[in-house]
Amino acid sequence: MKETFDFKRFGTYFLYDLKQMGRNHSKAAVLIGCSGLILYIIWVLCSLVFAQRWVAPPIEARVTMFILAFCALELYQTRTYGYLTEKRAGSSWLMIPASTPEKFVSMLVMTLIVIPVIYIGVYFILDGILALLDPTFGKSLFTGTGVAYNGLLGSLTEINGERVNLLSPGALITMSVLGLCFNFLYFLLCGICFKKHKIIGAIGISMGVGLVLSLILGAFTPQWVESMSGMDEEASLRLFHSILNASYVWSALLTVGIGAGIFYRLKTLKH
Amino acid sequence: MIQVHDLGFSYGSKPVLKNITMQIKPGNIYGLLGENGVGKTTLLTLLCGLKKPLSGSIDVDGRTPFRREPSLLGEQFYLSDEVAPVNARALDFAKETGIFWPAFDLGKFETVLREFEVDPLQRMNTMSAGQLKKAWITFALACNAKYYYMDEPTNGLDIPSKAQFRKAVTRYTSEEAAIVISTHQVRDLENIIDPVIILDKQDVLVNASVQEIAARFYFDYGTELHPEALYVEQAPGGCIQVYPNVTGEESKVHMEAFFNTVHAHKDLVKSLF
Numbered sequence: 001m002k003e004t005f006d007f008k009r010f011g012t013y014f015l016y017d018l019k020q021m022g023r024n025h026s027k028a029a030v031l032i033g034c035s036g037l038i039l040y041i042i043w044v045l046c047s048l049v050f051a052q053r054w055v056a057p058p059i060e061a062r063v064t065m066f067i068l069a070f071c072a073l074e075l076y077q078t079r080t081y082g083y084l085t086e087k088r089a090g091s092s093w094l095m096i097p098a099s100t101p102e103k104f105v106s107m108l109v110m111t112l113i114v115i116p117v118i119y120i121g122v123y124f125i126l127d128g129i130l131a132l133l134d135p136t137f138g139k140s141l142f143t144g145t146g147v148a149y150n151g152l153l154g155s156l157t158e159i160n161g162e163r164v165n166l167l168s169p170g171a172l173i174t175m176s177v178l179g180l181c182f183n184f185l186y187f188l189l190c191g192i193c194f195k196k197h198k199i200i201g202a203i204g205i206s207m208g209v210g211l212v213l214s215l216i217l218g219a220f221t222p223q224w225v226e227s228m229s230g231m232d233e234e235a236s237l238r239l240f241h242s243i244l245n246a247s248y249v250w251s252a253l254l255t256v257g258i259g260a261g262i263f264y265r266l267k268t269l270k271h
Numbered sequence: 272m273i274q275v276h277d278l279g280f281s282y283g284s285k286p287v288l289k290n291i292t293m294q295i296k297p298g299n300i301y302g303l304l305g306e307n308g309v310g311k312t313t314l315l316t317l318l319c320g321l322k323k324p325l326s327g328s329i330d331v332d333g334r335t336p337f338r339r340e341p342s343l344l345g346e347q348f349y350l351s352d353e354v355a356p357v358n359a360r361a362l363d364f365a366k367e368t369g370i371f372w373p374a375f376d377l378g379k380f381e382t383v384l385r386e387f388e389v390d391p392l393q394r395m396n397t398m399s400a401g402q403l404k405k406a407w408i409t410f411a412l413a414c415n416a417k418y419y420y421m422d423e424p425t426n427g428l429d430i431p432s433k434a435q436f437r438k439a440v441t442r443y444t445s446e447e448a449a450i451v452i453s454t455h456q457v458r459d460l461e462n463i464i465d466p467v468i469i470l471d472k473q474d475v476l477v478n479a480s481v482q483e484i485a486a487r488f489y490f491d492y493g494t495e496l497h498p499e500a501l502y503v504e505q506a507p508g509g510c511i512q513v514y515p516n517v518t519g520e521e522s523k524v525h526m527e528a529f530f531n532t533v534h535a536h537k538d539l540v541k542s543l544f
Contacts, residue, residue, distance in 0.1 A: 096371050097371040
């Protein structure tokens with residue numbers, strides 16, 4: 001067990017990993033975390049120069065910026081441990097006396113918890129401060145996200161004004177979390193697999209797989225639509241729940257599969 | 272002790288090492304010599320576990336390097352030919368990274384680094400190639416490992432630093448340590464390496480101590496040409512000749528001349544060891 005996983009050694013390694021992350025990626029963290037603030041400053045400056053009045057960015061621009069920052073954060077996962085494929089830094093990392101499971105768990109915690117929490121935390125905190133200080137700014141994104149989430153939930157739980165209980169809040173959250181975990185781990189895996197062109201490789205594969213899946217699904221969709229056309233509401237709802245459950249299992253399997261891929265890559269990485 | 276048995280490795284369809292069998296014993300500084308591309312770096316990376324053998328086995332005190340078990344990683348250090356320019360001050364790097372090696376000595380790190388005339392507070396990514404190499408060599412020595420694998424450690428070092436390196440390796444490593452140093456600059460290290468492993472394409476030509484080499488070959492530094500000389504090299508004030516030692520007379524081994532003799536008479540040399 002000591003060779004496979006030792007909690008004390010894991011703690012030491014995790015702290016080491018955290019320090020390296022802070023040292024090597026803090027600039028990117030600041031840039032992505034502060035992108036909302038940067039947008040605010042540019043927007044206000046532009047409005048002062050061109051319209052001679054103080055105008056904060058509208059919610060649409062802020063949401064777009066947040067989504068772009070989040071996409072950048074996802075793509076950035078290809079960089080955080082991308083050095084492992086580089087001979088010099090990768091060899092040094094492999095020779096650090098900690099076990100592969102310890103390095104793997106630390107990598108997961110860093111990718112799925114530490115980095116998103118810090119980046120999103122910084123983003124929301126800065127956004128909240130701006131919402132407090134500038135009355136023209138509107139509601140903070142955090143509050144807005146909650147409202148949007150409830151709205152989405154409402155639209156999924158009501159059809160023609162009737163409650164149909166299509167999706168529970170728990171289900172929506174689970175789906176979102178699984179989706180995020182999958183994306184973050186997918187880009188991490190691409191980052192430690194590709195030696196060059198990590199981002200292009202990751203996007204290329206995802207587009208290729210998406211294309212193949214949509215072709216396959218497209219071939220079956222007319223038959224499914226035909227078979228569902230005669231269904232009553234209750235049967236449709238049952239089918240929806242079955243599809244939903246299947247999608248949970250599928251997402252969970254994919255996420256675990258990507259995680260297993262990362263572990264396998266670390267275990268077999270050579271220089 | 273390291274036991275290598277029938278080791279084989281190839282890059283795709285190109286074989287690099289084939290049927291390599293040898294032992295690496297503690298308390299020695301092994302010189303791993305060979306021409307470019309014969310597999311010196313590959314052998315070192317296999318020994319430390321950065322690569323997996325395609326055939327055969329490597330056993331380090333009952334453990335397999337490629338499993339990369341922390342207990343073994345903590346007893347060894349692989350110093351790559353090209354070292355990473357870490358984004359940290361040398362001292363901080365040593366404090367943060369050295370913690371993983373059970374016998375790491377921060378005091379030794381500072382002492383050796385100062386002997387190398389490198390500032391421990393300088394950021395490693397601002398160091399010159401030579402300074403960076405010295406910082407990594409110092410870190411390796413401060414790890415107090417049992418097994419060292421050093422790939423061309425003197426590359427990028429200036430002449431005084433090469434001398435400091437030789438001094439540091441002999442002074443700051445344990446008597447029990449097994450050190451394998453690959454080099455093609457034989458003169459840099461000939462005074463400290465013993466035994467010598469000479470690799471040829473896919474094969475070990477020689478794995479012998481300096482004493483064994485001296486027992487089999489005579490190194491003549493005179494001016495008179497010997498008819499049985501296997502190798503002759505002009506030198507200031509005479510020449511260096513290598514010929515089979517039939518009288519049992521002792522001579523000082525000239526490593527570069529020996530290396531060239533081995534390459535000129537592979538089968539003969541292999542049959543002698």
